[in-house]
Amino acid sequence: MSDPVSALNGAAFSGMASVTEGGLAGMITLRGDLSSAKLKDAVKSATGAAMPVSGKVELSEDGGLCWMSPDELLVLVRYEEVEAKLAEINAGLKGEHALAANVSDARAVFRVSGEGAREVLAKLCPVDMSVDAFVPGQFRRTRMAQVAAAFWLDHDETFHIVCFRSVADYVFTLLSTAAQPQSEVGVY
Amino acid sequence: MLILECPYCGVKAEETELHAGGEAHLKRFGPGSSDDDFHDYLFMRENPKGVHFERWRHINGCGKWFHAARCTMTLEVFGTYSAQTYEPPQDIRDAISAKRPDWSWREFK
Numbered sequence: 001m002s003d004p005v006s007a008l009n010g011a012a013f014s015g016m017a018s019v020t021e022g023g024l025a026g027m028i029t030l031r032g033d034l035s036s037a038k039l040k041d042a043v044k045s046a047t048g049a050a051m052p053v054s055g056k057v058e059l060s061e062d063g064g065l066c067w068m069s070p071d072e073l074l075v076l077v078r079y080e081e082v083e084a085k086l087a088e089i090n091a092g093l094k095g096e097h098a099l100a101a102n103v104s105d106a107r108a109v110f111r112v113s114g115e116g117a118r119e120v121l122a123k124l125c126p127v128d129m130s131v132d133a134f135v136p137g138q139f140r141r142t143r144m145a146q147v148a149a150a151f152w153l154d155h156d157e158t159f160h161i162v163c164f165r166s167v168a169d170y171v172f173t174l175l176s177t178a179a180q181p182q183s184e185v186g187v188y
Numbered sequence: 189m190l191i192l193e194c195p196y197c198g199v200k201a202e203e204t205e206l207h208a209g210g211e212a213h214l215k216r217f218g219p220g221s222s223d224d225d226f227h228d229y230l231f232m233r234e235n236p237k238g239v240h241f242e243r244w245r246h247i248n249g250c251g252k253w254f255h256a257a258r259c260t261m262t263l264e265v266f267g268t269y270s271a272q273t274y275e276p277p278q279d280i281r282d283a284i285s286a287k288r289p290d291w292s293w294r295e296f297k
Contacts, residue, residue, distance in 0.1 A: 054197055069250035070196050126202045141197075143205055143248035 004079070007108040007168035015179035016116030021172060022109035022160070026082035028075040028089065029068075032098025042092025043075055046085045057139040057152040066139045066152065074150075074162070079104060108168035112175060113158040118188040121151065121159060123178040130188060145174050190258070195268050197250040209243030212255050213275060213294070237261050239284055239291040241276060244268075257284060 008021040032039050040051050047063030052073075057066045063085075064076040077085045082104050089100045112120055122129040124144045134140075139152040144163065147170060151161040163171045190203045199205075211233050217225040234240065240260045245253045255273070257266040257280050266287070267280045276296060284291050291297065 055199065069252060072250075126205055128200075140199070141249045142201075148248050 004105070007165045008172055011172055013172070013176035013179060015176070015181045016184055017112050017114035017120045017179045019120075019172065019175040019179055020111045021168070022111050024079035025104065025107070025109045026077035026079040026085070027102075027104045027107055027162070028077065028082065028086055028100055029103045030073045030075055030089065030098065030100045031071055032093065032096060034067075034071060034073065036096060036098075038096050039093060039098060042089045043073060045092065046089050047075060047077060052139070055139060056137055058137075059154065066150070068141060068150070075100075106165055108163055108165045108171070110161040110163070110171065110175060111158055112161065112179070113156070116179060116184060117157065117159055119185055120175060120178045122187065123185070124174055125149070125151075144171060147171065190263055190265070192244060192254075192256050192258075192265060192268050194246045194249060194252065195254050195270055196252040197246065199246070199249055201246055201249055205246065205248040207245040207247040209245055209253060212241035212243050213296075234294060236293060239266070239288055239293050241293060241296075243271070259288070 004024060006021060006023045010023055011021045013019040030043065034051065043065055044050065047065055048060035049058040049063055049065045052058040052065050052067040054067055057064055062078055066074040066076065068074050075089070082102050086100055086102050093100065118129040121127070125142045127140055127142055128134065134153060136153045136155045139150065141150040143149065147163060147167045149161055149163040149171065151159050153159055161171070191200055192206060193200050214229065217229040238259055238261055240258060242256050242258070243253060244256050253271040254268050255271055256268045257276060258264060266283045269277050269280055
């Protein structure tokens with residue numbers, strides 16, 4: 001087997017915020033009835049994270065659950081474990097009307113951190129990025145300039161961005177341009 | 189700028205995060221219907237100056253379709269509601285009546 005590589009191989013940029021490509025990340029898209037006890041148990045045992053409420057992410061030591069829509073979750077796991085976790089979830093969902101698929105290689109992830117991080121995202125997304133409005137643990141699917149993207153904020157003021165792998169280069173260029181030094185708007 | 193609150197994920201989404209889906213509450217006339225009904229279903233649309241009901245899709249978000257009631261003249265939004273309904277719910281109608289007492293739209297008032 002060839003070695004898997006992430007979209008941009010860990011590309012990084014440093015300006016008013018630092019932008020880093022996040023490398024390989026295991027992701028499973030899960031569609032189903034999020035209120036079902038069987039589904040909750042399956043994702044809990046796979047990731048160790050609790051079921052997130054609308055618009056939130058629940059993170060555990062090496063995984064997490066993102067609320068994508070009323071009937072969709074994004075399950076975050078380690079890249080090496082994704083096939084095993086997928087099998088585990090599928091086993092847990094036996095008899096349930098649900099679908100889980102490994103989408104790890106269809107996605108790219110970025111981290112944006114530093115003082116200007118909120119401003120970088122505010123330049124690109126139609127989202128209120130003020131400290132009161134966008135709090136740690138919040139998850140938001142939106143648009144980043146011309147492409148779809150999703151991101152959450154962790155407790156260290158780092159934004160984790162998920163986008164399609166095919167637009168990884170575009171998103172990296174967007175983020176680096178928005179993070180150019182001396183391009184602060186000074187809103188946040 | 190039009191800002192609609194998605195009733196499914198609660199996000200206050202602005203226009204660029206949404207996709208317009210045309211007039212709401214159309215009744216489909218398919219195979220077996222009369223030519224007139226089919227013609228009206230395909231082509232006849234409201235074009236009001238004032239209260240209007242539309243379908244929108246939260247395309248750069250949760251991906252769900254929903255309904256919105258708004259004023260085409262002032263861009264005022266009276267409310268958004270689920271797509272799983274054949275007519276505007278009472279609370280939306282009340283919200284419109286509070287601001288536009290004489291409103292009517294197709295068979296609804």
